[in-house]
Amino acid sequence: MNKDIRKIAVLTSGGDAPGMNAAIRAVVRTGRFYEIEVIGVQLGYDGLIDKQFRVLDARSVANILSRGGTFLKSARSDRFRTQEGRKQAFENIQSEQIDALVVIGGDGSFTGADIFSREHDVPVIGIPGTIDNDLAGTDFTIGFDSACNTAVEAIDKIRDTASSHQRVFFIEVMGRDAGFIAVNAAISGGAGAVIVPEHEWTIEQLIEKLQVAAQNKKSSNLVIVAEGSHLGNAFKIAKKVQKQIDYFDIRVTVLGHLQRGGAPSNLDRVLASRLGVAAVEGLKEGKSKVMVGIINQQLVYTPIHEAIKLEKPLIDEEFRIARILST
Ligand code: ATP
Numbered sequence: 001m002n003k004d005i006r007k008i009a010v011l012t013s014g015g016d017a018p019g020m021n022a023a024i025r026a027v028v029r030t031g032r033f034y035e036i037e038v039i040g041v042q043l044g045y046d047g048l049i050d051k052q053f054r055v056l057d058a059r060s061v062a063n064i065l066s067r068g069g070t071f072l073k074s075a076r077s078d079r080f081r082t083q084e085g086r087k088q089a090f091e092n093i094q095s096e097q098i099d100a101l102v103v104i105g106g107d108g109s110f111t112g113a114d115i116f117s118r119e120h121d122v123p124v125i126g127i128p129g130t131i132d133n134d135l136a137g138t139d140f141t142i143g144f145d146s147a148c149n150t151a152v153e154a155i156d157k158i159r160d161t162a163s164s165h166q167r168v169f170f171i172e173v174m175g176r177d178a179g180f181i182a183v184n185a186a187i188s189g190g191a192g193a194v195i196v197p198e199h200e201w202t203i204e205q206l207i208e209k210l211q212v213a214a215q216n217k218k219s220s221n222l223v224i225v226a227e228g229s230h231l232g233n234a235f236k237i238a239k240k241v242q243k244q245i246d247y248f249d250i251r252v253t254v255l256g257h258l259q260r261g262g263a264p265s266n267l268d269r270v271l272a273s274r275l276g277v278a279a280v281e282g283l284k285e286g287k288s289k290v291m292v293g294i295i296n297q298q299l300v301y302t303p304i305h306e307a308i309k310l311e312k313p314l315i316d317e318e319f320r321i322a323r324i325l326s327t
Contacts, residue, residue, distance in 0.1 A: 005123070005283050007037040009053070009093065010102040012070040013044035013077075013109035016260055017131045017143025019268035020070040023104050025061040026276020027127075032058045034284060039098060043073045044105070045080035045112060048089040053096060065269060068146070068262045074105075080112050083119070090120040099123065100283045106130030106141070107308045110291060114304045123288035125279045126304055129272075131260060134178035136310035137302030138293025142275065145267040147174065147259040148184045154255050155189030155222060162220040165249065168210060168241075172234035172254040175226035179314050181259070182226035186322040192221035194322050195237065197228040198314045203240045206231075210241070210248065213327065274299070 010027045012020050024040070031038035040060075042052035054060075064071050079085035093101070100123040103113045110126045117124040128135045131147035151173050162169045171191075173181045179196025186194035193209050195201055206223070213221055225234040232240075238252045264272065271294065278292045278299050290301040 005036055005099045007039065007096070007098050008100045008102060008280065008283060009039040009041050009048075009098045010056075010072070010104070011041035011044050011047060012072050012074045012129065013103060013105035013112070014074060015106060015130060016069050016074045017129045017141070018068040018146035018260070018262055019142035019264035019272040020104055020129045021064040021067050022264055022269045022272035023127050023129060023142055023276045024056075024070070024072060025064055026273045027102050027280055028056045028061045029058055030277045030280040034280065036280065036284075039096065040072050044075040044109070045077035045085075045089065046075045048092060049077070049079050049085050051092045053092075066263050068260075068264060070104075086116050086119060089116065090122065093122060100125070100288070102127060102279050102283070104129040104142075106132065107135055110135075110304050110308050114289060114308065117289050123283055124304070125282050125287060126291035126307070127275045127279050128291060128293055128307075131181065132175060132178050133180040134312055135291070135293070135307050136312040137291050137295070137300060137307040139295050140267070140271060142268055142272045143260075143264070144180065145271075146262060146265045147181055148188065149265050150259050150262055151181060151185040151255055152188040154253075154258065155185060155191070155224070158253055159189070159222060162222060162251075166219040167249045167251050168221045168223065170223045170225055170234040170238045170250065170252045172225045172227055172252070174255070174259050176228035178228075178312070179226040182224050183314060183318050183322050186224040187318060187325065189222065189224065190325070191224045191322070192218065192326050193223045194319075194326070195223065195229040195231055196226045196314060196319070197230060199319065200230060203231060203237070203244070206237070207241055207244055209326075211245070216327070
């Protein structure tokens with residue numbers, strides 16, 4: 001389908017990520033540039049079903065570039081998982097004469113978008129917005145860099161107190177299925193060990209690593225744990241370690257939702273701006289059911305079903321570097 005695109009809707013879905021606002025702004029401003037009307041949908045797919053629409057003009061996105069979160073708000077919509085919910089969403093899109101949809105979100109949101117555009121033949125383009133960086137078809141997702149910066153800032157502070165008291169800290173970062181934040185934070189934060197869902201490790205190996213470090217006169221240590229680590233969460237791991245060696249003074253910090261908030265980094269603002277422009281231009285060119293991403297600094301449109309299906313492997317080189325430098 002390559003009909004004229006005169007009106008598009010944009011929504012944010014799933015977990016929020018710093019830079020989502022920058023992406024919405026880019027979609028709106030690019031729309032205005034090409035004289036395409038842009039409708040903002042509140043609260044993700046729920047807003048599509050409940051027709052929570054509002055016209056976004058160029059001024060309506062003023063002063064949001066630097067703000068974290070999403071001013072359109074996000075939601076997890078169970079109704080959109082049903083055929084009736086998606087049918088209602090389609091009827092609302094038709095009645096408002098919306099020609100295409102831009103979805104900013106993660107793999108779950110794209111799964112929904114893919115099903116929706118197959119059922120109802122609505123052109124859809126996805127913009128990867130998730131702190132987890134777990135989408136193929138782009139080197140980085142919007143929000144990942146900012147989340148890493150937040151994690152590293154916190155880790156630096158924990159290091160001060162860890163070294164003052166000669167303690168071992170287990171620091172849990174986000175990443176249920178992917179260890180991208182953990183590995184990046186481990187390198188930037190100078191961690192002594194990193195535990196991620198993608199790599200098997202045993203408690204015994206971890207303990208050995210900590211003991212060797214202590215023998216090498218490392219008086220404090222930081223262990224970064226991705227929340228989806230196969231050894232369990234940071235509290236569980238710390239408990240298991242403490243049970244076997246009582247001479248370590250162990251503390252646990254869970255960074256949690258802190259990592260989702262805050263102003264987007266420069267990298268995320270530029271990434272979101274590029275992807276927002278590319279989404280609208282892609283729709284104008286007749287593209288649909290694709291996710292826009294950047295690989296090796298080049299814009300790439302990947303079929304959504306591939307972006308969600310393909311595994312994005314943890315960058316082994318980074319994992320290797322984290323391990324080498326953690327002695
Ligand atoms: P993040 O991983 O960063 O939290 P996400 O986009 O993966 O973001 P999810 O909660 O997995 O977040 O998905 C967001 C929404 O996408 C869901 O609440 C649901 O409305 C829709 N969705 C997910 N999977 C499907 C599906 N199989 N069919 C229809 N809709 C879906």
